[in-house]
Structure formats: C-alpha cells, structure tokens
Amino acid sequence: MNSAASVTAKPIRVALLGCGTVGTQIVRLLTEQADELAARVGTRVELVGIAVRRPNKHREVPAELLTTDAAGLVASPDVDVVVEVIGGIEPTRTWLLAALTAGKSVVTANKALLAEHAGELFEAADASGADLYFEAAVAGAIPLLRPLRESLAGDRITRVMGIVNGTTNFILSAMDETGAGYAETLDEASRLGYAEADPTADVDGFDAASKAAILASLAFHTRVTAGDVYREGISAVTSADFAAARALGRTIKLLAICERVFTTGEDGAPEESVAVRVHPAMIPRSHPLAGVSGAFNAVFVEAEAAGQLMFYGQGAGGAPTASAVLGDLVAVARNRVVGGRGPRESAYADLAVRPIAQASTRYHISLDVADRAGVLAAVAAEFAQHEVSIAAVRQEGRATDASLVIVTHSAPDAALRSTVDKVAGLPFVHDVVSVMRVEGEDS
Amino acid sequence: MNSAASVTAKPIRVALLGCGTVGTQIVRLLTEQADELAARVGTRVELVGIAVRRPNKHREVPAELLTTDAAGLVASPDVDVVVEVIGGIEPTRTWLLAALTAGKSVVTANKALLAEHAGELFEAADASGADLYFEAAVAGAIPLLRPLRESLAGDRITRVMGIVNGTTNFILSAMDETGAGYAETLDEASRLGYAEADPTADVDGFDAASKAAILASLAFHTRVTAGDVYREGISAVTSADFAAARALGRTIKLLAICERVFTTGEDGAPEESVAVRVHPAMIPRSHPLAGVSGAFNAVFVEAEAAGQLMFYGQGAGGAPTASAVLGDLVAVARNRVVGGRGPRESAYADLAVRPIAQASTRYHISLDVADRAGVLAAVAAEFAQHEVSIAAVRQEGRATDASLVIVTHSAPDAALRSTVDKVAGLPFVHDVVSVMRVEGEDS
Numbered sequence: 001m002n003s004a005a006s007v008t009a010k011p012i013r014v015a016l017l018g019c020g021t022v023g024t025q026i027v028r029l030l031t032e033q034a035d036e037l038a039a040r041v042g043t044r045v046e047l048v049g050i051a052v053r054r055p056n057k058h059r060e061v062p063a064e065l066l067t068t069d070a071a072g073l074v075a076s077p078d079v080d081v082v083v084e085v086i087g088g089i090e091p092t093r094t095w096l097l098a099a100l101t102a103g104k105s106v107v108t109a110n111k112a113l114l115a116e117h118a119g120e121l122f123e124a125a126d127a128s129g130a131d132l133y134f135e136a137a138v139a140g141a142i143p144l145l146r147p148l149r150e151s152l153a154g155d156r157i158t159r160v161m162g163i164v165n166g167t168t169n170f171i172l173s174a175m176d177e178t179g180a181g182y183a184e185t186l187d188e189a190s191r192l193g194y195a196e197a198d199p200t201a202d203v204d205g206f207d208a209a210s211k212a213a214i215l216a217s218l219a220f221h222t223r224v225t226a227g228d229v230y231r232e233g234i235s236a237v238t239s240a241d242f243a244a245a246r247a248l249g250r251t252i253k254l255l256a257i258c259e260r261v262f263t264t265g266e267d268g269a270p271e272e273s274v275a276v277r278v279h280p281a282m283i284p285r286s287h288p289l290a291g292v293s294g295a296f297n298a299v300f301v302e303a304e305a306a307g308q309l310m311f312y313g314q315g316a317g318g319a320p321t322a323s324a325v326l327g328d329l330v331a332v333a334r335n336r337v338v339g340g341r342g343p344r345e346s347a348y349a350d351l352a353v354r355p356i357a358q359a360s361t362r363y364h365i366s367l368d369v370a371d372r373a374g375v376l377a378a379v380a381a382e383f384a385q386h387e388v389s390i391a392a393v394r395q396e397g398r399a400t401d402a403s404l405v406i407v408t409h410s411a412p413d414a415a416l417r418s419t420v421d422k423v424a425g426l427p428f429v430h431d432v433v434s435v436m437r438v439e440g441e442d443s
Numbered sequence: 444m445n446s447a448a449s450v451t452a453k454p455i456r457v458a459l460l461g462c463g464t465v466g467t468q469i470v471r472l473l474t475e476q477a478d479e480l481a482a483r484v485g486t487r488v489e490l491v492g493i494a495v496r497r498p499n500k501h502r503e504v505p506a507e508l509l510t511t512d513a514a515g516l517v518a519s520p521d522v523d524v525v526v527e528v529i530g531g532i533e534p535t536r537t538w539l540l541a542a543l544t545a546g547k548s549v550v551t552a553n554k555a556l557l558a559e560h561a562g563e564l565f566e567a568a569d570a571s572g573a574d575l576y577f578e579a580a581v582a583g584a585i586p587l588l589r590p591l592r593e594s595l596a597g598d599r600i601t602r603v604m605g606i607v608n609g610t611t612n613f614i615l616s617a618m619d620e621t622g623a624g625y626a627e628t629l630d631e632a633s634r635l636g637y638a639e640a641d642p643t644a645d646v647d648g649f650d651a652a653s654k655a656a657i658l659a660s661l662a663f664h665t666r667v668t669a670g671d672v673y674r675e676g677i678s679a680v681t682s683a684d685f686a687a688a689r690a691l692g693r694t695i696k697l698l699a700i701c702e703r704v705f706t707t708g709e710d711g712a713p714e715e716s717v718a719v720r721v722h723p724a725m726i727p728r729s730h731p732l733a734g735v736s737g738a739f740n741a742v743f744v745e746a747e748a749a750g751q752l753m754f755y756g757q758g759a760g761g762a763p764t765a766s767a768v769l770g771d772l773v774a775v776a777r778n779r780v781v782g783g784r785g786p787r788e789s790a791y792a793d794l795a796v797r798p799i800a801q802a803s804t805r806y807h808i809s810l811d812v813a814d815r816a817g818v819l820a821a822v823a824a825e826f827a828q829h830e831v832s833i834a835a836v837r838q839e840g841r842a843t844d845a846s847l848v849i850v851t852h853s854a855p856d857a858a859l860r861s862t863v864d865k866v867a868g869l870p871f872v873h874d875v876v877s878v879m880r881v882e883g884e885d886s
Contacts, residue, residue, distance in 0.1 A: 029748060033599065039664070039791035040596050135594060141749035143586070143594030151578060151586030153483050154769020156476065221482070288755075291731075305472060305766035306584035309756035312731075313749065323748035326597020340783015348482035 009043035012333040015079040016050045017070055017095060018086035019058050022109060022136075023050070025322035026083065027061045033326075040330050042337040049073045074099045081332055083325060084108040085136075093117055100124035100132065105332040107325055109136035115210035115226040118217060122345035131335055131342045133328035138211040139164055139297045141320030142313040143327070148218040148301070149343050155303040157219040160258040161439065162299030163292050164211040166316045167202035168234050168254040170194045172280070173293040176251050181239050194295065204233035205254065208278040212256035216276045219258055219301070221349035224276055230356035232279035241280075241434045244366040244405065248394075250282040251290050255439055261354055273352040275359045282364050283440035290440075360410045362391070362438040365420060370428035371402040379404065379423055386419040387411075401430055407438060452486035455776040458522040459493045460513050460538060461529035462501050465552060465579075466493070468765035469526065470504045476769075483773055485780040492516045517542045524775055526768060527551040528579075536560055543567035543575065548775040550768055552579035558653035558669035561660060565788035574778055574785040576771035581654040582607055582740045584763030585756040586770070591661040591744070592786050598746040600662040603701040604882065605742030606735050607654040609758045610645035611677050611697040613637045615723070616736040619694050624682050637738065647676035651699045651721040659701035659719045662744070664792035667701075667719055673799035675722035684723075684877045687809040687848065691837075693725040694733050698882055704797055716795040718802045725807050726883035733883075803853045805834070805881040808863060813871035814845040822847065822866055829862040830854075844873055850881060 014030075016023055030037070030047050038044045051070035052058055058066060067073055074082055074095050082099040086092050087110050096106050096113070101124050108114070114121070114137050125132040135145045139162070148157070163169050167189065174185045186203065189195040201207045209229040216224040234254050245252050258276045265271040283290055288310060292298040297315025302308050314320040335341055369375045376395060383390055389409040396403045408416065416435075424432050457473075459466055473480070473490050481487045494513035495501055501509060510516055517525055517538050525542040529535050530553050539549050539556070544567050551557070557564070557580055568575040578588045582605070591600070606612050610632065617628045629646065632638040644650045652672040659667040677697050688695050701719045708714040726733050731753060735741040740758025745751050757763040778784055812818045819838060826833055832852040839846045851859065859878075867875045 025748065029597065033597070036599070036664075036792075037597065040789055141746075142752060143590035146589060146594050147586035150774055151589050151770040152766065153773035154472065154476070154480065154771075155766040156479070221479075288734075303584075303766060305468065305762040305769075307757045307760075307763055309585060309754075311752075311754060313752035317750075319748040320750055323595065323598040323746060326748075327594040328597075330596035331593055334786070335783060338784045340778060341781045343777070346483055349479075 009337050011044040011046045012041065012336055013046050013048045013078055013080045014329065015048060015073045015076070015082050017074070017082060017084040017092070019050050019052045019061060020085065021318035022085045022321045022325065024060055025318040026085065026325055029322055029326055037326075037330060041333040043333070045329065045333055048078055049076070070095055071098070074104070075102070079104060080336060081105045081107065081329065083329060084110055085325065086110070087112065089113055089116060096121060097124050100130050101128055103128040103130050105131035105133075105336070107133045107328040107332060109134065109321055109325055111137040111207065111210040111214060112226070115213040118214070118345065119223050119347070126344055129341065131332040133332055133342060134214070135328050136321045136324035138214050139299060139311070140313070140315040140317065141323045142297055142299070142311050142315065143324075144299055144311050145214070145218060147311070148215070149346070152301070152303055152306060155305045157301060157303045158260045159302040160215050160219050160299060162256055162297065163253055163289055164256045164297055164299065164315065165202055165208040165254060166295035166297065167195050167199065168205075168208070169292065169296070170294050171203070172234060172237065172252055172254060175237070175239065176242055179239055179242065182235060182237055203235055205231040205278045208254060208256045212258055212276050212278050215256065216258035216274055217347070220260055220274045220351055221346045222274055222351040223347045224274065224353060228276060228353040230277040230279070230359070234280050237280050238434065240366070241436055244364065244434045245282045248282070248364070248405070248407070249285050250438070251285055252280050252282055252436065253289055255279065255281050255289070257439070273354045275354045277356060277359060279437060281437040281439040283438070287440040356413050359413050361413070362410050362441065363408045363416050364434065364436050364438050365406045365408070365432070366434040367404045367406070367423065367429055368431040368433055369402050369404045370430065371397045371400065372428065375402070375428050376404065378426060379406070379429070382422045382426070383408070383419055386415045386422070388415050388419050452780050454487040454489045455484065455779055456489050456491045456521055456523045457772065458491060458516045458519070458525050460516070460525060460527040460535070462493050462495045462504060463528065464761035465528045465764045465768065467503055468761040469528065469768055472765055472769055480769070480773060484776040486776070488772065488776055491521055492519070513538055514541070517547070518545070522547060523779060524548045524550065524772065526772060527553055528768065529553070530555065532556055532559060539564060540567050543573045544571055546571040546573050548574035548576075548779070550576045550771040550775060552577065552764055552768055554580040554650065554653040554657060555669070558656040561657070561788065562666050562790070569787055572784065574775040576775055576785060577657070578771050579764045579767035581657050582742060582754070583756070583758040583760065584766045585740060585742070585754050585758065587742055587754050588657070588661060590754070591658070592789070595744070595746055595749060598748045600744060600746045601703045602745040603658050603662050603742060605699055606696055606732055606740055607699045607742065607758065608645055608651040608697060609738035609740065610638050610642065611648075611651070612735065612739070613737050614646070615677060615680065615695055615697060618680070618682065619685055622682055622685065625678060625680055646678055648674045648697065648721045651697060655699035655701055655719050655721050658699065659717055660790070662701055663703060663717045663794055664789045665717055665794040666790045667717065667796060671719060671796040673720040673722070673802070677723050680723050681877065683809070684879055687807065687877045688725045691725070691807070691848070691850070692728050693881070694728055695723050695725055695879065696732055698722065698724050698732075700882070716797045718797045718799075720799060720802060722880060724880040724882040726881070730883040799856050802856050804856070805853050805884065806851045806859050807877065807879050807881050808849045808851070808875070809877040810847040810849070810866065810872055811874040811876055812845050812847045813873065814840045814843070815871065818845070818871050819847065821869060822849070822872070825865045825869070826851070826862055829858045829865070831858050831862050
C-alpha cells in the first residue's frame with residue numbers, strides 16, 4: 001500500500017521528557033508497535049532520548065537513551081518532536097518554548113501548563129511553523145480535544161459539561177455507595193492509590209479547573225486560563241448532602257461546565273460571553289453522567305447543529321494516556337512527512353469570561369428549622385425578596401424540629417448567596433444543612 | 444488573532460452536489476456562520492454552485508447558485524472543494540472521481556459509495572494530492588471517524604460495536620416498549636416519518652453494513668467493503684423474541700460489530716483477521732447500548748491501550764449531518780490554506796476478512812417442547828455433540844407443553860446452526876421460537 005513507498009522518508013526522531021507511568025507506556029507502545037506506526041506515519045518514528053531525573057530508577061527502558069539533561073536533549077539537532085509527560089509549570093514551560101521556537105513539534109499531556117500558558121506556547125509554535133498537540137491533557141484516552149478542535153469546527157458549541165477528574169469521581173462514587181463522610185473516604189482512596197499523597201490538586205478542583213479552561217478555550221475560540229475558572233472542590237461535600245440528594249433521586253458529581261452565555265448589553269444589543277466553572281452538583285440519577293463511576297470520565301458537548309454528543313472512557317492511567325499521546329505523535333509526525341500543519345490556536349472570538357456571581361444555576365437548599373406555623377412562609381418570603389424563584393419544596397416534621405428542602409429555579413449565584421445568608425439568620429432556622437447546585441435538569 | 448492576517452488568502456470555493464434535508468442545512472450554516480468559518484479556516488469559504496435535479500423545487504437557497512449540470516459544476520475551474528450529499532453509487536461515483544482526479548478535495552456523506560469504492564476514490568485523491576473526508580457517512584454528527592483515523596492512530600483497536608442505524612433502532616425501541624410485532628411497528632414508523640417509503644436499506648441492514656465496512660476499514664487498516672459484511676436485518680425479529688429477551692433482563696438491538704480476531708494458523712503461527720457483522724442481538728438492559736433509544740446512535744470502541752471508549756449522539760437528520768460535513772469542510776479548506784493534507788487511506792495491514800461461519804458468538808435459543816422427562820437431556824446431548832457449550836438453561840412447564848430457553852457460551856456460527864437444525868427435528872420439539880445472538884456479556 002501507500003506506506004511502502006513513503007517509509008523511505010527520513011525517520012521522525014522523538015525526545016521524551018519524563019518517564020513515569022505514562023512515559024513508560026509510551027516507550028513500550030513505541031517499541032511494540034514500531035512497524036504499525038511506521039506504516040501509519042509514512043516513516044519510522046524513532047525514540048532518540050529520554051530525559052529523567054534519576055536514570056538508575058528506570059531499568060525498564062533502554063539505558064543508552066536516558067539522560068538527565070532535558071534542555072540539552074530538547075536543543076539537540078537530532079530531535080524533531082518533543083513529547084512531554086513531566087507535568088508542572090517550570091522548568092517544563094521553558095523546555096517546551098525552546099522546542100517550539102526551534103521548530104520542533106510538541107506533544108504534551110500537561111494540563112496545568114496549557115491552562116496557564118497556552119497562548120505563549122501557541123505563539124512560539126506559530127512563529128516557527130511547529131505543531132502543538134495535547135489530547136492527553138484532558139480526559140485521558142477519550143478523543144475529545146480533536147473532535148472539539150476539528151470535527152465540530154463547522155458548528156457552534158454552546159455547552160461542554162463533564163466529569164474530568166477520576167480521583168474526585170472515585171471519592172464521590174464511594175461516598176454515595178457507602179454513606180461514609182468525605183475525610184474517611186479520602187483516606188480510603190489514598191490507601192487504594194486512587195488519591196495522591198497530597199490530594200489538593202484533585203480534591204480542591206485545580207485539576208478539573210485546568211481541564212475546564214482548556215475545553216472552554218477550544219470550544220469557544222477564546223483564551224480561557226485556569227484563573228478564569230470558578231472553582232469549588234469536594235472537601236465540603238458531606239454525607240448529609242448525599243442523603244439529601246438521594247431523597248430526591250439525585251447523586252453528586254464534581255462537574256466541569258463551560259457555557260456560552262447570551263445576554264443583552266446596556267445598549268440593548270445582544271452580547272455573548274463565556275462562563276466556566278468547576279463545582280460539585282446534584283444531578284438526577286437518570287442522567288447519563290450519574291452512571292459514570294470510579295476513575296472513568298465522561299463529557300457532554302452540545303452544539304447548535306450537532307445537538308448533544310457524549311464521549312466516555314478512561315480519564316487517566318498509563319496506557320490510556322499513552323494512547324492519546326501516541327495518537328498526537330502520529331499526527332505531528334505525519335504532518336512533518338507530508339509537509340502540513342495541524343490546527344493552530346483559534347482564539348478569534350475573544351469572548352469575555354463572566355464572573356461566577358453572574359452565573360445562573362438551580363440550587364438545592366436543605367435546612368433544619370423549628371417545626372411550627374409560619375416558618376415556610378417566612379423562608380419563602382426571603383427567597384421572593386431576592387427574586388429567587390422556588391421550583392419545589394419538601395417539609396418533613398421530626399421529633400423537635402423539621403427538615404425543609406427547597407429547590408430553586410435558575411438563579412444568579414449572588415442572589416442565592418444573599419438569600420441563604422439571610423435565611424441562615426432567621427431565628428427559627430437551626431442549621432443550613434446543605435446548599436448545592438443542581439445540574440442536568442431543565443431550569 | 445491569527446485569523447486577521449491569513450483571511451487575506453484566496454477564498455475556498457465550494458460546489459455542493461445535492462440540496463435535500465442535509466444540503467439545505469449546509470447552505471444555511473455556511474451563510475449564517477460565514478465569518479466564524481473564515482476565522483477558523485484562515486480565509487472565506489464561498490459556495491459557488493449547487494447541483495440539483497429540479498431547481499424550481501429549491502426556493503430556500505439562492506437561485507443564482509442552482510444548476511442541473513453537476514458534471515459541469517465539478518469540472519469548473521472556479522471550484523476547489525466538492526461537497527456531496529446526493530447519495531447512491533452512480534452518477535455520484537463518476538463525479539467524485541472526476542473532482543479528485545482534478546485535485547479538488549471531496550467531502551461526502553455517502554456511506555454506500557464509500558463502502559463499495561473507497562479504494563478507488565482514495566487512489567484518485569492520492570494521485571492528485573486532494574483530500575477525501577467523510578465523517579458524516581457514519582453516525583451523523585458523532586465525531587467517530589476522525590477519532591478512529593487520527594486520535595487512535597497510535598493504538599491498536601480490537602473491537603468496534605454500535606448502533607449505527609436510527610430507523611431500525613426506532614422500530615426495535617418501539618417493539619420493546621409496546622410489545623407490538625414487527626410489521627405493525629414498521630407501519631407506524633413509516634407513518635411518523637422514521638422509515639422511508641422503501642425501508643429495505645434500513646430494515647434489511649444494508650445501511651448498517653455499509654457503515655460497518657467503513658468503520659472496520661479505518662479501525663483495522665484493511666480494505667473492507669459492504670460485501671464482506673455478514674448481514675441480517677430486523678424483519679425476522681418477533682414480539683416473541685422480545686418477550687424472551689425481557690424474561691432474561693435483556694433487550695434487542697441491531698448491532699454493527701467489527702472485530703480483530705486472533706487465531707492460530709495451520710503452521711501454528713498466530714494469525715490475525717477481521718470479522719464484520721450486522722445483526723440483531725440480545726444485550727443486557729444494564730448495557731449502555733440498551734439505553735440508546737429512538738434515532739440516536741452510539742458506538743463502543745475498544746483499543747489495547749485506550750481501553751473502552753463510547754461515542755453517543757444524533758445519528759441522522761439535516762442539521763447534525765450538516766455539522767459533520769462542515770467540520771470536514773473546515774479541515775479540507777484549512778489544509779488548502781496551509782498547504783497540508785489530511786490522512787490518506789490506511790490499508791497497510793491488509794488483514795483477511797473471516798466468513799461468518801467462523802465467527803463465534805453467544806446464542807439465546809427459545810424452544811417449545813413437550814413437557815415430559817428426558818427432553819432436556821436429549822436437547823443437551825445435541826448441543827454437546829456439536830461442541831456448543833451451554834451457559835444457562837431455563838425450563839418452564841405450561842398447560843400442555845414447556846418453554847425451554849438455552850443460552851450458550853461463545854460458539855461458532857456454523858456449529859450453532861447445525862445444532863439448531865438437529866434440535867428442530869427432534870420429535871418432542873414443537874417449535875423453535877427464537878434464535879438470537881447475545882452480545883455485551885462476557886463469553
């Protein structure tokens with residue numbers, strides 16, 4: 001076939017930065033599938049160096065490829081493509097900028113770096129004509145960024161909503177199943193290896209916020225950085241929240257949500273902006289995201305013409321992430337062989353990012369109140385005064401007090417916060433048990 | 444951003460062949476999103492002609508673009524890209540070959556043509572350096588072919604299984620819900636516009652077989668044509684089949700299944716081949732594909748490194764299909780602007796396609812038998828003699844006879860057919876009520 005003729009082209013020489021779980025799998029697949037990759041690319045893909053911190057810790061890869069000099073490897077004239085699976089901002093940023101500036105294509109899985117410095121990296125790539133691919137940075141093996149960047153390039157994406165962090169999803173799934181609290185479930189997740197020793201990046205939503213920034217940038221052709229993303233982690237989610245969710249046929253997931261928002265400007269003209277947020281939310285148990293458990297990821301994409309799409313698969317892990325990296329590597333290598341280029345940064349729309357206080361969502365509020373006449377009326381009056389419309393109410397008497405659950409229609413975050421503050425101060429309100437956003441239902 | 448500088452490039456001039464439901468949506472989106480598409484491509488995308496059979500029937504598109512001379516439009520020096528949404532083999536094949544031979548890129552939604560003549564079309568594209576894209580040919584708006592061709596290009600796909608025909612899925616979903624028979628449900632589907640006046644292509648599985656051939660070709664880097672696909676439609680599915688499925692917590696779906704098969708050759712060496720089939724199958728109600736109802740499509744992809752992935756969305760309809768076409772149009776237009784090329788045919792693996800008689804699946808067999816001693820023993824003996832292993836048996840006495848349900852372990856199609864023939868001939872077997880494959884469970 002075609003491959004036979006073109007495999008005579010010069011090999012594509014690859015430098016790998018980092019050789020942990022993902023890097024080891026990349027080395028394995030590059031070796032095991034060398035012939036297949038050559039046929040797909042049109043020439044051989046050769047690994048010429050692996051930069052690691054401690055070479056003697058990597059007995060599973062060829063010793064002659066190991067080096068501690070990442071900068072030197074990147075600068076080597078024998079390198080065409082740099083694959084980066086180290087993570088972190090510096091010194092990785094410096095190395096990748098050097099590679100791109102020198103016209104070397106980059107494949108990276110580094111969501112934190114992209115969520116902060118994508119603009120700078122793309123500018124370096126553009127200046128030299130190099131490619132920058134990063135499918136593995138979001139949702140592991142799930143082909144998601146390429147569909148957003150390319151398949152839906154003729155459509156207008158309105159919303160992206162998904163579960164993009166496996167650690168928090170594992171913890172929330174376990175809390176839902178066992179009824180246990182957050183702290184003990186986190187301990188169990190750490191023990192089983194599902195949470196890192198320092199779980200901050202996952203449980204406080206930083207990882208998901210980086211991914212949301214990347215998704216929003218691609219979906220809305222606008223530069224969105226991690227700092228633009230409203231972020232709430234899962235550490236405040238309680239077993240009481242889960243009990244409240246369960247009573248209403250819901251469960252709780254940490255969602256990354258990117259929305260195109262249509263409003264009317266002061267001059268009456270229509271305005272578009274972007275809202276990006278990461279927070280726990282109650283969703284109906286019948287919602288497809290409710291069934292996504294453990295370390296799996298799933299992302300919904302809504303576009304004007306395409307309608308609703310869903311992508312599902314393994315969001316992390318060595319082999320799945322390596323699969324995404326190698327898909328990108330084949331693409332950039334093929335671009336080198338045929339002389340083409342992958343998609344560049346697309347940020348022409350340059351939409352404003354809305355602050356969370358202006359975002360509207362539905363809320364579930366669970367209160368412990370005194371069990372006497374007039375309570376509901378007084379609480380309802382506070383909601384009315386802040387123009388937060390109530391969709392459903394459930395009151396249940398107990399021994400000495402009552403449980404009052406209120407689900408609102410879509411309301412601005414700021415209005416809801418003020419309402420809850422006022423309600424919490426009412427004399428017959430003993431406790432605000434749970435305040436949580438509700439997603440996946442009509443507003 | 445980047446777009447401003449490069450929009451000075453020459454416009455990309457597009458000819459549209461066909462202007463039915465999909466074509467009309469393409470014209471609408473090209474017009475409404477002209478500025479956005481220009482920013483994404485790097486230059487304007489201009490519709491320069493629309494070939495239709497009866498120009499006076501298309502009042503919703505600009506009259507000055509309409510022509511009845513498709514061949515002339517394709518040959519025009521003013522056309523860079525041909526978008527085809529007519530369907531059928533001839534004269535479409537001739538027109539698209541002419542376009543590709545002249546170096547014009549082609550975007551098509553024509554699954555029947557690709558399932559028969561992809562090789563020839565790709566050769567013409569290769570010879571002239573043109574692009575051939577066809578995301579809309581399978582699963583409508585769902586980004587599926589680009590992920591298979593590109594995102595998973597660094598992985599080894601082992602299986603693709605999905606629901607790829609909306610009409611049959613609508614009919615089977617309705618039969619499941621109402622308990623009605625096939626003929627009346629088809630009538631209802633026709634009345635509601637979900638089935639064509641001549642539903643043969645859908646209900647007899649031809650449409651799904653074309654799509655399966657395309658999926659298998661991309662997944663396994665092997666030319667697979669529609670004729671290579673084992674095909675059973677849904678017209679033989681009865682309400683008794685659904686009752687039998689329901690009793691075991693299953694439902695029935697028309698599945699397209701593409702598998703990489705590993706066997707041992709006569710010389711003891713490992714051999715790889717490909718098996719591609721379309722047939723109704725029972726799947727557990729808990730399987731994600733069981734919840735895909737109506738006109739939706741969903742496809743599972745299993746790859747060695749990536750693991751299991753799922754893609755879900757609208758499989759047909761004007762706007763969703765137009766979204767997929769426009770995504771391809773942006774890609775081929777961008778390739779023209781930057782001087783690159785999309786992926787070519789990848790058929791280097793050239794695996795053999797296995798006949799269905801060699802395929803192994805699990806089976807569900809439902810029999811009406813005489814309610815007396817020794818029946819089960821005799822039936823089981825027939826299965827044993829053909830080396831078809833039984834996984835589960837359920838026998839229920841009724842007034843004068845009994846219902847005997849057998850679910851097998853994975854067994855070769857040929858062995859199962861012989862077994863059923865023999866069992867049907869046993870004197871105490873009154874009727875073979877249902878024989879159906881079982882998928883989505885461990886074998």
